[in-house]
Amino acid sequence: MGTSLDVLSHEMVPDHQIMDGEEVTNLLATYHISLEQLPKMYHDDPAVKAIGGDVGNVIRITRDSRTAGRAEAYRLVVKRPKK
Amino acid sequence: MTSPKRVGRIEFGLFSPKEIRKMSVRKIIWADTYDDDGFPYPQGLMDLNLGVIDPGLRCKTCDQKAADCPGHFGHIELAKPVIHVGYTRLIRKLLRVSCRSCSRLLMTAEEVEKIIGPEDSELAGELVSEKDIKKERVCPHCGEQQLKINFEKPTTFSEVFVEDGRKVEHKLTPADIRARLEKIPDDDLRALGVNPDVARPEWTILTVLPVPPVTMRPSIILENGQRSEDDLTHKLVDIIRINQRFKENQDAGAPQLIIEDLWELLQYHVTTYLDNEVAGCPPARHRSGRPLKTLSQRLKGKEGRFRGSLSGKRVNFSARTVISPDPNLSIGEVGIPLAITNEMTLPIRVTPFNIDELRQYVLNGPERPTIKSPCGANYAIRPDNRRMRLSDANLETVAEMIEPGWTVERQLKANDIVLFNRQPSLHRMSIMAHRVVVMDGKTFRLNPAVCPPYNADFDGDEMNLHIPQTEEARAEAEILVSVQSNILSPRTGGPIIGGIHDHISGIFLLTHTVRHFSKEETLYLTQHLPIEHLPEPDRLDDDGKPLWTNKQVFSLVLPDDLNMLFQASSCQNCETCKREMCENDAFVRVVNGNLITGTIDKKGIGAFDGQILHRIIRQHGMKRAARFIDDVTKLSIRGIMLEGFSFGIDDEDLTKTEYGQIDEVLNGALSDVERRIKIYNEGQLEPMPGRTLEETLEMQIMQVLGKARDRTGEIAGRHLGMDNSAVVMAVSGARGSMLNLTQMAGCLGQQSVRGERIMRGYEDRTLPHFRRNERGAEAHGFITNSYKSGLSPTEFFFHAIGGREGLVDTAVRTSQSGYLQRRMINALQDLKVAYDGTVRTTGGRIIQFCYGEDGTDPGKSSYGSPVDVKGIIESVLKQEVK
Numbered sequence: 001m002g003t004s005l006d007v008l009s010h011e012m013v014p015d016h017q018i019m020d021g022e023e024v025t026n027l028l029a030t031y032h033i034s035l036e037q038l039p040k041m042y043h044d045d046p047a048v049k050a051i052g053g054d055v056g057n058v059i060r061i062t063r064d065s066r067t068a069g070r071a072e073a074y075r076l077v078v079k080r081p082k083k
Numbered sequence: 084m085t086s087p088k089r090v091g092r093i094e095f096g097l098f099s100p101k102e103i104r105k106m107s108v109r110k111i112i113w114a115d116t117y118d119d120d121g122f123p124y125p126q127g128l129m130d131l132n133l134g135v136i137d138p139g140l141r142c143k144t145c146d147q148k149a150a151d152c153p154g155h156f157g158h159i160e161l162a163k164p165v166i167h168v169g170y171t172r173l174i175r176k177l178l179r180v181s182c183r184s185c186s187r188l189l190m191t192a193e194e195v196e197k198i199i200g201p202e203d204s205e206l207a208g209e210l211v212s213e214k215d216i217k218k219e220r221v222c223p224h225c226g227e228q229q230l231k232i233n234f235e236k237p238t239t240f241s242e243v244f245v246e247d248g249r250k251v252e253h254k255l256t257p258a259d260i261r262a263r264l265e266k267i268p269d270d271d272l273r274a275l276g277v278n279p280d281v282a283r284p285e286w287t288i289l290t291v292l293p294v295p296p297v298t299m300r301p302s303i304i305l306e307n308g309q310r311s312e313d314d315l316t317h318k319l320v321d322i323i324r325i326n327q328r329f330k331e332n333q334d335a336g337a338p339q340l341i342i343e344d345l346w347e348l349l350q351y352h353v354t355t356y357l358d359n360e361v362a363g364c365p366p367a368r369h370r371s372g373r374p375l376k377t378l379s380q381r382l383k384g385k386e387g388r389f390r391g392s393l394s395g396k397r398v399n400f401s402a403r404t405v406i407s408p409d410p411n412l413s414i415g416e417v418g419i420p421l422a423i424t425n426e427m428t429l430p431i432r433v434t435p436f437n438i439d440e441l442r443q444y445v446l447n448g449p450e451r452p453t454i455k456s457p458c459g460a461n462y463a464i465r466p467d468n469r470r471m472r473l474s475d476a477n478l479e480t481v482a483e484m485i486e487p488g489w490t491v492e493r494q495l496k497a498n499d500i501v502l503f504n505r506q507p508s509l510h511r512m513s514i515m516a517h518r519v520v521v522m523d524g525k526t527f528r529l530n531p532a533v534c535p536p537y538n539a540d541f542d543g544d545e546m547n548l549h550i551p552q553t554e555e556a557r558a559e560a561e562i563l564v565s566v567q568s569n570i571l572s573p574r575t576g577g578p579i580i581g582g583i584h585d586h587i588s589g590i591f592l593l594t595h596t597v598r599h600f601s602k603e604e605t606l607y608l609t610q611h612l613p614i615e616h617l618p619e620p621d622r623l624d625d626d627g628k629p630l631w632t633n634k635q636v637f638s639l640v641l642p643d644d645l646n647m648l649f650q651a652s653s654c655q656n657c658e659t660c661k662r663e664m665c666e667n668d669a670f671v672r673v674v675n676g677n678l679i680t681g682t683i684d685k686k687g688i689g690a691f692d693g694q695i696l697h698r699i700i701r702q703h704g705m706k707r708a709a710r711f712i713d714d715v716t717k718l719s720i721r722g723i724m725l726e727g728f729s730f731g732i733d734d735e736d737l738t739k740t741e742y743g744q745i746d747e748v749l750n751g752a753l754s755d756v757e758r759r760i761k762i763y764n765e766g767q768l769e770p771m772p773g774r775t776l777e778e779t780l781e782m783q784i785m786q787v788l789g790k791a792r793d794r795t796g797e798i799a800g801r802h803l804g805m806d807n808s809a810v811v812m813a814v815s816g817a818r819g820s821m822l823n824l825t826q827m828a829g830c831l832g833q834q835s836v837r838g839e840r841i842m843r844g845y846e847d848r849t850l851p852h853f854r855r856n857e858r859g860a861e862a863h864g865f866i867t868n869s870y871k872s873g874l875s876p877t878e879f880f881f882h883a884i885g886g887r888e889g890l891v892d893t894a895v896r897t898s899q900s901g902y903l904q905r906r907m908i909n910a911l912q913d914l915k916v917a918y919d920g921t922v923r924t925t926g927g928r929i930i931q932f933c934y935g936e937d938g939t940d941p942g943k944s945s946y947g948s949p950v951d952v953k954g955i956i957e958s959v960l961k962q963e964v965k
């Protein structure tokens with residue numbers, strides 16, 4: 001094993017935060033959606049691993065946006081399916 | 084209606100012989116179809132159990148009539164098994180990974196474990212592949228030495244023995260292969276990614292063949308009363324005949340050689356029945372020599388079931404013809420030939436409010452004699468949905484009969500809204516809604532200002548027309564798809580409809596520098612504009628007659644409160660801009676809707692970067708912008724007609740002085756090249772950093788020759804001034820560039836392939852006209868002649884070489900981008916922006932939480948940004964903003 005790299009400190013990796021239960025409830029209510037209708041990300045995504053996220057968590061990703069300055073996206077962590 | 088259900092999963096598998104027999108309603112044994120009376124043979128290919136196509140008969144399976152019976156499968160028992168061509172790759176793989184004796188996977192349990200691992204491990208989901216197994220190894224289970232399996236297209240498998248040091252191929256019959264596949268254990272198959280519950284591998288070797296229902300291979304009766312069978316039926320006839328002969332020979336104990344021949348023949352017929360375009364297999368042909376369209380051909384490709392019948396279909400209420408220009412139409416109109424408007428209809432429901440009008444349409448009948456005549460109607464539809472074709476015989480009776488509840492299909496008339504389309508439909512502006520103008524002639528007419536979004540020209544282009552048939556469709560067409568709501572392109576946020584070619588030349592000629600027009604001239608220019616009064620004249624001439632300036636005339640089409648500052652296309656980008664004092668009159672300044680200084684050209688009204696157009700859209704809306712385009716194009720056409728505009732061969736003429744200077748420049752360059760080659764040959768050349776000597780020389784030569792060409796252009800340009808049409812077109816941005824002019828009048832310059840001088844051709848030289856290893860300018864594609872002076876034979880050849888590269892590039896690019904477009908559209912077509920601003924799939928799943936992250940529609944933006952700050956400040960301060 002080589003030196004471990006903290007992916008979160010790389011400038012190309014946006015901010016990832018695990019949302020708590022209340023935040024998720026509000027999010028789903030805002031968009032009138034079920035959990036399944038959120039965009040997904042895999043449990044073995046390097047950023048998910050780095051923040052200790054697990055299957056079922058919803059992650060808030062805050063990116064710099066060319067059009068809006070700052071943009072938030074939300075993704076549900078799912079297990080990577082078998083090929 | 085039942086409520087919609089979610090698809091849980093889709094299972095793909097193979098039919099087992101058992102299932103094929105179970106779904107079959109009849110065993111088919113006769114190759115014949117109909118008897119002499121035209122009645123289907125029992126147990127023949129058209130057996131009445133397989134469904135009916137002839138009216139009057141009833142299906143023996145479901146007892147329904149021809150229209151209602153869906154058809155039922157039958158089956159043929161094959162004399163010997165044959166391979167299904169669609170699965171040869173799977174069969175090859177399975178033969179290569181399984182033991183030839185015990186049929187188990189050629190791996191120990193530990194080896195398999197290493198690749199697949201136990202459930203829930205990192206490796207879960209991995210599969211064993213052909214590459215994981217060493218070739219010709221010994222079976223770890225029974226110790227059998229494995230042999231190489233050869234596969235020859237389309238369906239031949241063989242094993243390779245080594246006998247007395249020679250390789251001997253032994254053919255495997257489908258029966259041998261089937262026996263091996265049967266023995267592969269279920270667990271081994273799972274490790275290979277095959278689900279044995281739905282797809283046992285031996286099912287890829289057919290022992291029984293399903294016979295599709297007659298409803299999917301109906302026979303047609305020709306004009307002469309003869310029956311013509313479907314291609315599939317022909318193929319099934321072949322299969323049954325050979326199968327029959329095979330069985331007879333087998334029962335009679337025919338020699339092995341004959342049996343093998345028949346077996347191969349049966350395999351050929353089954354193969355071509357499934358796919359008639361397999362590599363290494365001559366296609367089965369009809370008696371006429373046409374290849375048969377068998378199962379795979381029905382599905383594959385552009386005309387196949389998926390792309391041809393399901394994703395795209397032919398439509399009614401559409402028309403297609405050649406297009407031609409008409410600058411007197413508004414951009415939102417389309418001229419349609421009378422013959423087409425008479426044929427095309429839209430349904431209007433009869434109500435108490437329109438019954439008199441519709442009755443009149445019915446009385447007018449289906450024949451409208453001239454474009455001025457009121458429109459008629461072609462059909463009336465009764466409340467019970469019976470259509471009545473209107474003809475001179477029944478006009479009056481039908482007109483009497485109609486009442487609310489009926490529908491009248493009236494002809495197209497002026498101001499109806501229609502969809503107009505030109506392929507390839509690459510962006511949404513390829514289909515726009517226009518208003519109808521009924522015209523004489525046989526072509527669709529459109530304003531040349533709407534050519535850019537359609538990418539249309541008039542060299543024989545054809546376009547399509549569609550008539551929306553419902554109120555909703557018409558409303559949608561008008562609000563979303565109309566030409567005026569598509570002036571701004573969602574690609575750039577700038578205009579895509581606007582002046583082209585002569586519009587730009589014309590407005591340039593009209594507005595360049597300050598000129599004065601008499602009243603007659605002014606009225607000639609403005610006669611098509613919707614204005615009621617001329618402005619105050621600029622001044623009086625010596626006789627006391629009023630004169631107007633060209634800038635005043637142009638200002639007539641501008642909104643009154645427009646304030647703008649920008650540099651025209653003709654701006655030379657001087658180091659310090661002299662602004663209002665620019666000697667090229669390229670500094671455009673508009674104050675309160677009056678053009679003060681500057682020339683209007685491509686930057687002002689052009690289709691892609693018309694700034695005035697863009698500003699009017701932002702500040703006055705689409706409707707005013709559409710009117711501006713109509714007005715400005717009409718004005719510019721008048722402007723160009725005032726003096727006339729043409730280009731001839733003598734416009735490329737220069738004087739003796741210029742020709743002398745050009746020769747001097749070219750001779751100088753040629754000798755400069757010779758000199759550098761000499762330095763190189765003497766080994767005196769200093770290489771540039773990171774370059775070889777040869778590369779350095781090539782770069783120097785390219786540079787010298789490039790400069791020489793530019794110098795000839797400058798010399799030609801000095802002689803050709805604003806009185807030259809080509810210069811006007813180039814400077815105003817209407818068409819062409821100064822480079823084109825250089826090549827016409829000065830010198831064509833270096834021809835290149837992939838950015839380098841032409842090096843290909845014969846051994847050590849480009850053409851036999853040159854010495855071997857010659858490096859000079861002429862020997863590698865430098866053309867000293869111009870298009871005017873004409874090319875020498877060698878120059879002409881080099882020009883063709885350079886020209887071919889361009890043609891090949893475009894051909895390759897269009898096919899590649901076309902395929903990319905297809906894939907993108909397939910991936911994106913069902914996404915939409917929901918009312919809350921999110922981008923969602925049809926299932927309500929979110930793709931973007933806010934469209935484009937800022938929720939801005941680029942088609943309603945100012946070059947991508949939601950607010951046009953520069954424009955707002957300019958219109959308030961009437962000053963430039965930095």
Ligand SMILES: [Mg+2]
Binds near residue numbers: 540541543544
């Ligand atoms: Mg064309």
Ligand SMILES: [Zn+2]
Binds near residue numbers: 133135143147154155
């Ligand atoms: Zn039936």
Ligand SMILES: [Zn+2]
Binds near residue numbers: 183222223224225
């Ligand atoms: Zn074995």
Ligand SMILES: [Zn+2]
Binds near residue numbers: 660
């Ligand atoms: Zn200037």
